[in-house]
Amino acid sequence: MYALNRVPSGIVGLDDMTEGGFPFPSVMLLAGSAGTGKTTFAQKFLFAGADSGERCLYLTTLSEPTQWMLRFASQFEFVDKRHFGTTIKYCDMGQMIRDGDAEKILNFIDERVAETMAQRVVIDPITVVGDFLKSSYRVFLFDLVNRLKNWQAVTLLTGEVKPGELYPPEVAYAADGVIVLYMSEEDGARRKYIEVVKLRGTNHVTGKFSYDITRKEGIMILKSKF
Ligand SMILES: Nc1ncnc2c1ncn2[C@@H]1O[C@H](COP(=O)(O)OP(=O)(O)OP(=O)(O)O)[C@@H](O)[C@H]1O
Ligand SMILES: [Mg+2]
Numbered sequence: 744m745y746a747l748n749r750v751p752s753g754i755v756g757l758d759d760m761t762e763g764g765f766p767f768p769s770v771m772l773l774a775g776s777a778g779t780g781k782t783t784f785a786q787k788f789l790f791a792g793a794d795s796g797e798r799c800l801y802l803t804t805l806s807e808p809t810q811w812m813l814r815f816a817s818q819f820e821f822v823d824k825r826h827f828g829t830t831i832k833y834c835d836m837g838q839m840i841r842d843g844d845a846e847k848i849l850n851f852i853d854e855r856v857a858e859t860m861a862q863r864v865v866i867d868p869i870t871v872v873g874d875f876l877k878s879s880y881r882v883f884l885f886d887l888v889n890r891l892k893n894w895q896a897v898t899l900l901t902g903e904v905k906p907g908e909l910y911p912p913e914v915a916y917a918a919d920g921v922i923v924l925y926m927s928e929e930d931g932a933r934r935k936y937i938e939v940v941k942l943r944g945t946n947h948v949t950g951k952f953s954y955d956i957t958r959k960e961g962i963m964i965l966k967s968k969f
Contacts, residue, residue: 747944750863750897753791754784756964757922760939760948765897766919769943770888772869774902774910775924779935780956781901784924785865786816787961788899792863793830794823800861802852804871806837820959832859843875845883849890856894864891869900870911881913888917910940919943924954937964 749764758764765771775781789799803812812833816822827833832855839851856864873880891898900918902911915921920942926933936951953965 750797751791753787753789754962754964755960756952756954756966757937760952760964761942762945762947766942766944767897768892768895769919770891770898770900770917771920771922772900772902772910772914772918773922773924774904774915776904776906776926779924779926780954780962781903781924782815782867783819783956783961785867785899785901786819787821789831789863789865790816790821790823790826793826797830797862798860799826799831799863800855800859800865801831801833802836802855802864802866803834804836804840804866804868806835806841809833809835818958819961821961832861840872840875845876845879845886848872849883849886852887853890856891856896861894862896864894864896864898865901866898867901868903869914870903873911873913884913884917915941920945937962 748767749762750767751758751764773781773784789801793799813827817824834855836848836851839848872883876883900914902914904910909923909925910921921940923938923940924935926935935954937954938951939947939949955963955965957963
């Protein structure tokens with residue numbers, strides 16, 4: 744049996760739970776409701792890769808000006824500004840997604856990955872595409888994951904969840920791995936939890952772990968299980 748190649752996630756404490764990181768290549772889903780830290784996680788994943796010389800690509804689906812993204816990221820101490828636009832390329836897909844043409848979106852992503860030769864790719868959030876594609880969304884996801892697997896890259900798709908859901912099921916089926924961020928109200932305090940729900944080829948830790956969002960590390964997993 745061959746050992747899977749792994750890349751470090753960049754998230755403090757996470758690789759201990761996943762036999763050393765994300766399988767390479769793979770497509771991962773990071774799911775969570777608003778404000779749980781998906782974008783923070785994604786930025787840390789990219790900057791950790793960029794720090795070790797990997798080419799990275801961040802695709803946003805939200806029509807947010809790239810400038811805004813850079814301002815968001817700049818608040819974190821782990822961010823080395825020299826990576827902006829060089830080791831990490833930023834690209835806004837908002838308008839293209841509004842047009843609702845699945846094939847065009849797939850080709851666009853393919854072209855960006857090809858021209859950057861990215862080893863780490865983020866699409867944040869992928870679920871917005873579902874709002875515009877409607878009935879062709881499932882086929883789109885299937886095609887997207889298959890295309891991404893042809894590239895030598897780890898792709899992180901972030902997914903917004905509906906109330907009562909832990910993750911968007913249609914993305915979770917297609918992905919090689921699923922990590923969930925969620926908050927729960929306990930003793931009047933909001934606590935944040937992370938859980939590795941699925942990771943193909945990996946004997947990952949199960950159950951929920953507390954995590955914190957800090958200026959220094961972005962997201963970090965706390966050692967205690969609760
Ligand atoms: N410097 C910081 N220190 C502590 N917490 C922070 C810091 N910066 C941001 N946060 C927390 O992180 C949250 C935002 O995280 P982020 O934008 O990554 O979430 P998200 O899941 O991408 O949200 P959305 O679904 O809205 O895109 C904020 O709501 C805030 O609680
Ligand atoms: Mg976000």
